Amino acid sequence: MPVVELTLLLLLAIAVGGALVHWTPLPLPILLVVVGVAASFVPGLDGIVVDPELFLLLFIPPILFADAWVLPRRDFVSTLKPVLLLALGLVVLTVVAVGYVMHWLIPAMPLAVAFTLGAIVSPTDAVATVATTQTLPLPAKIVLIVNAESLLNDASGLVAFKLAVAAAATGLFSSTAVAGNFVHLAGGGIIIGIFFEWLGRELRQHLIHLHAGDPVLQTLLTVLMPYGAYLAAEALHVSGILAVVAAGLWASGQEVKGLTADARQHAREVWRMLSYVLNGLVFVLLGLQLRRMLTSVDEYAPLDLAWYALVLWALLMVLRIAWVWISAHLRYRLGWGWSGSSSGPDPRRMLLVSWAAVRGSITLATALSVPAVIAAGTPFPERDLVVFLAAATIILTLAFNGLPLPWLIRKLAVGSGEESLHEEHAARAEIARAALAAVTVAESELADPEDLAFARQLAGRYQGKLELLEGEPQHARLRAAHITLRRRLRLAAISAERQRLHELHASDAINDETLRIIETELDERELVSSISVDRG
Structure with a gap:
């Protein structure tokens, strides 16, 4: 199907899903996947094949950048230790455990290939996680930990994937090489991302000094920034995804001086539209690909495939729940816990962190990027089975983890961020007090009765805000x-x-x-x- 017609159909599917979500209990990401699966039965759409490299380039940089940009940097730093335990420690544990268990369960799958599968399904997906949790009344710290984890574990998961694919192709594995490659890919990606964010901010600042602060131009430069960071990092053979995340995190709170209110408003609206459309395209394309991925394995019995998929999902959940609970108690003993309770980790919060483990676009793109052939032109062992199990994991986590979240939140009755609301009210009171003081000073310099009346009316509005917030x-x-x-x-x-x-x-x-x-x-x-x- 021509690209123009396909693009219009995909946008129509997003619009249909956005309309239907108001009449269904399904979260929008899951509904869009369903719409995509249904669309795959339409003649001409059943054979859509998405290049994983193109998929990563077009969709992932702006989405991850936008998600990292709005992540509260102060709170992110305060939860960095538990986030790193999830984004690094849990990924390593998952790769190893999934590798050995799936190799034992499916002897025809070589151990290196099983490790490849573990690396594919190990990272939770930032796109799917944010889209699934953004409208749910989760506590702010849980949302922060889950979203930050899903932003950072992509790098560790993709590093593990590249090393596992290399081991499957060559039969060689070195723990020293693993550590060295991780430092190179992750460290290089972070440096490139911070550099590009700084470069883009300086360019925008320079344009403002040259009286070229047009809101459209300023917004365009912010859209180009994640693409530039990603392409530069990939060209230097470091982690492009981590470069984008680092750029977004560094951009958070780094306001361009002299930027007008129109430019800020324009950027917010454009990024809101861009994030909505790109997120929607990701999930619709995911649905279009799932049918083909799930029907690509014909040498295994359907019941065996279902059994393998359920075992893999159950193993992922057992590993995650065990890791979250053990590490939470360890962190509490060390004095840097995240449970929010002085008496010890809160089981309700730990369960929510454990259950918010959705897989999505990164898993899809990584699975599709498994090479078809390895050295000497031989087929990659059990590639179709690896792709099938990755697709099944996406479906099961969206269904078993994403769908029950609203019910689970209501059942556990966990607070939904009263601390952040108190902080917001306090900030609003402080800025109202500052404005009231400025109006009072200006009022003493006014002589015209009409100007004086307006100043008193304005002061009354700010006084009313203070009464509303602190009265x-x-x-x-x-x-x-x-x-x-x-x-x-x-x-x-x-x-x-x-x-x-x-x-x-x-x-x-x-x-x-x-x-x-x-x-x-x-x-x-x-x-x-x-x-x-x-x-x-």
Whole structure:
């Protein structure tokens, strides 16, 4: 099928999934996979083959960069030790355990090939994990740990994959080479990512000094940044994925000086749209590929294949649960636990961290990149079975881990981030106090009665925010009720303005350009007026 028609069909599938998600209990990622599987039965879509290298290049850099960009850097540093235990220690354990167990279960699968399978399924997927958990009321620290882990374990998983494929092709394995290659790939990727983020920020800053701070240009440069980091890292034979993650983490909080509010707003909207579309394409393409991957193995009985897949999923979960529980208690004994409880690790939080282990696009791309032939032109041993088990793992983790998460969260009744909400309220109160002080100083310099009245009205608004955020509960509720009533009045007035504007356009009293200009202003005012009571 031509690329243009295929792209339009994929975008249509994303739109269909985005509409259906409001009437189904399925999270959007799982629903999009289902839509993709259903679309694979459409003539012309059943033979879609995605080049894994192209897949990684087009989709993964901007998605991982956006996810790393919004990761709270201060909180990430505070949870770095447990994240590294999951992203490094658990990956190594998974590769080794899966290798030996699957080699024992399937004697026809060589040990090096079994290690390759373990490396493919070991990392949780940042794209799938973030998309699955972003709308769930998980505690902030659990979301942070799970998302940070899934961003970092891609590097360790891909390093293990490359070494396992090399061992399967040559029959040679060296622990010294493993350590050296990991340091080279990971360290080089981090350096390249930080360098490219710094270079991109300096370029944007220089353009602003040259009065070239156009919001569209500034946003375009941020979109190009992850691609540049990825391509440069891959050209230097280091981890492109880790370079993108490092660039995103380093960009977090590194604001470009002189950037206008329009540029920031434009960047947020563009990245929101880009992330939505690319995430959707990843899961729809995943669904399109799954049917072919699941039907590629015909030398094994269906029941045997189902048994192998279930054993692999169960093994992954046992390893993860055991590792999380053991390491959590070890961290608590060492005094740097993450459970949030002074009496010891919280079993509910540990269970949520253990269960949020979705596999997705990285597993898909890695499985498809297993070479078809090795040295001397011989086929890669059990390649179709490896690809099948990787695809089955994606399906089972999306179904068995992703689907029960909302029910599990409600059942465990774990808090959903009251600390971060308190921090936000405190910050809002502080900036309102600073604004009130600035208005008070300016008020003493005003002589015109109208200007003075406006200054006092503005000061009253900020004083009202402080009462809402820090006042007595009864006064805060009364203030919130007043704010709600005033908002309704403003929205009613804006609605009347918009209705009259469209009447003028329908009668040809104004042209399309005038309609767009005025309606844009009305939209901005409506957005400001629609801010929730909680945010003052």
